[in-house]
Amino acid sequence: MSSPEQWTHPEPRGGPAATAAAPTAEQVIAGLRATSEGGPELVQLLTPEGERVENAEFDRYVADVTAEDLRGLYRDMVLVRRVDREANALQRQGQLGIWVPLLGQEAAQIGAGRAMRPTDMAFPSYREHGVAWCKGVHPTELLGIFRGTDHGTWDSVETRFHPYTIVIGNQVLNAAGYAMGQRFDGKVGDADGEATMCFFGDGATSQGDVHEGFVWASVYDAPLVFFCQNNQWAISEPTERQTRLPLYQRARGYGFPGIRVDGNDVLATLAVSRWALDVCRQGNGPVLIEAFTYRMDAHTTTDDPTRYRLSDELEAWKLKDPIERVRVNLVRHEHAEQDFFDSVQAEADELAAELREFCFSMPEPPVGQMFDHVYAEASPLVAAQREEFLAYQAGFAGGEH
Known part of the structure; x- marks a missing residue:
């Protein structure tokens, strides 16, 4: 694997990659199926068993992470998972119209979210509850989206967290435009520069909006980190139905670097995200991160994953649980006592109770x-439609049908 410094500038046309022999279709498919562990190119700093792995290229990006910081990352993941499980239960009880679980993807989201600075902008899809947490959006502010009462109540300018995007892949175009603006406004070029991070899934990489975003960000050297959470399933379609090559390798075709990280390793995700954001801040253009993780629950609460995937696969990925590996590391190295874990669990219980009470009390x-808010400014046409609709509703109140 090449060093981060080598990835700062893409390899020129006609280089070694251009002359390498192309693999056959059979070799490509076999290679995809052989990468259930992420392949040798996977950046990992913490194994599923909680062991710290040395990495000459990326250790320096987490050299400042103390035992207290690691406990903080553990707390983040536990609280976010509890929010996810509580919201999932609320949907099953009829309190939410739908919920999009993140179970199993906590490390990918917390690692990336904590790598961002307050001035960095995040563009989510509809599953980034962990990134929202890192950007200061309280979980209660997400509920209106899934209850159908609002589009999200947070201030996108203040939090630097864009509203959830339901149209698959559309947020990539929005992010590319925003990052281009950062470039045009001179907010990049040194270590203090700004950057943007855009989140999407493996299935979204088959959407035209994503590829269009790749093109624009590349040719304008936009400070944009494309963060693909490859959770192995685009609803019911596996990764090999989406691509003939590992997803991170697609970046080369657009002229910018790509990298694959263990998305169940919060430390590695933090390191790789910090590196990628630094590349963007310095004015070197976009970076694609493929966070190799797994969706341990349904795509949404309307989905039944037992119809298309085997239970053995799920059980194998449970052994790579992102929270458990941090807990084991903290215990093994005596960085946390049982009192700490108990306090985090108690805090998670309180947060779940707050979420439930808020949901039941929503007017x-x-x-x-x-x-x-249909338009930024008042529209006479919308105002007329509003009055007509309200008059129609008033007729029902009087008993007329």
């Missing part, structure tokens, strides 16, 4: 709310 939105 019904006004009927005319759907007409609010």
Whole structure:
């Protein structure tokens, strides 16, 4: 594996990669199926058994991480998972219309989220509850989206966290435009520069919006980290139905570096994300990160994963649980006592109770709310539609049907 310094500038056309013999289709498919562990190119700093792995290229990006910081990352993942499980239960009880689980992807999201600075902008899809947590968005502010009462109540400018995007891959175009603006405004070029991070899944890489975003970010050297959470399943389609090569290798075709990291390793994800953001801040253009992880629950609460994947696969990935490996490391190296784990669990219980109480107490939105914020400025046409609709609703209140 080449060093981060070598990845700062893409290999020129006509280089060694251009003259290498192309693999056959059979070799490609065999290679994809052989990468269930992520392959030798996988960046990993913490094994599933909780052992620290030395990495000459990336150790320096987490050299400042203390035992207290590691406990903080553990706390983040535990709290975010509890929020996810509570919201999933609320949907099953009819309190939410739908929920999008992140179970198993906590390390990918917390590692990337904690790598970002307050000035960095994040563009999520609809599963980035952990990134929202890192950017200061309280879990209760997510509930309205899935209850159908609002589009998210947080301030995107203040938090630097864009609203959730339901249209698959569309956030990549939004992120590319924002990062281009950072470039045009001169907010890149040194270590204090800004950067943008865009999150999407492996299935989204088959959408045209993602590839269009790759093109624009590349040719304009936009400070944009494309963060692909490869959770192995695009709803019911496995990765080999999405690509003939590992996803991170697609970056080369657009002229910027790509890297694959163990998405169940919060320390490695933090290191690789910090490196990628630094590359962008310095004005070297975009980077693609493929976080190799696994979706341990359904795609959404409307999905039944037992129809398309084997239980043996799920059980194998449970052994790579992102939270457990940090817990084992903390215990093994005596960085945390049982009192710490108990306190985190108690905090998770309190957060779950707060989320549940908030959900039960959410007021019904006004009927005319759907007409609010359609445009940045008032529109006579929308105002007329609003009045007509409210008059129609008033007729039902009087018993007329």
